[in-house]
Amino acid sequence: MKDKSESIEALVRQTIASVSWSHKIQRKQADIYSDRYNFLNAINIIASALTSAGILTVIFADGIWLKVGSAILSFVVTAISAFFKTVNLSTLEKEHIKSSNELWAVRSKLLVLLIEIG
Numbered sequence: 001m002k003d004k005s006e007s008i009e010a011l012v013r014q015t016i017a018s019v020s021w022s023h024k025i026q027r028k029q030a031d032i033y034s035d036r037y038n039f040l041n042a043i044n045i046i047a048s049a050l051t052s053a054g055i056l057t058v059i060f061a062d063g064i065w066l067k068v069g070s071a072i073l074s075f076v077v078t079a080i081s082a083f084f085k086t087v088n089l090s091t092l093e094k095e096h097i098k099s100s101n102e103l104w105a106v107r108s109k110l111l112v113l114l115i116e117i118g
Helices: 002-060 064-086 089-117
Strands: none
16 A cells, blocks of 8 residues: 555656646746837837938938838838738737646646645
8 A cells, every 4th residue: 555655645746747847838938929029129119210200311311221221120120020910929928828837737636635644
């Protein structure tokens, strides 16, 4: 009977470690999505502002590099906006946080089980 109890305890400990690791992975992925969203959003805001300023400059000045720069910035804004329409990084972040919280709850229940076994 003792061997069976020790086997169950070892299995619960291994499961706690796996659940803890999965929790950490989910949390880290949520952080990655958050960082990526914040970075792209900042680039989008800056590129939008520079595009507006560049277009105004093109109206009052006649430099080819201003036209090319404005076109490139306009493309960047369009690309980021299209990316945000197809991939919702905020939703992905929330889903990973939710999964992380669920895994933490499972870990807590496993710890209670481990205490009861021991």
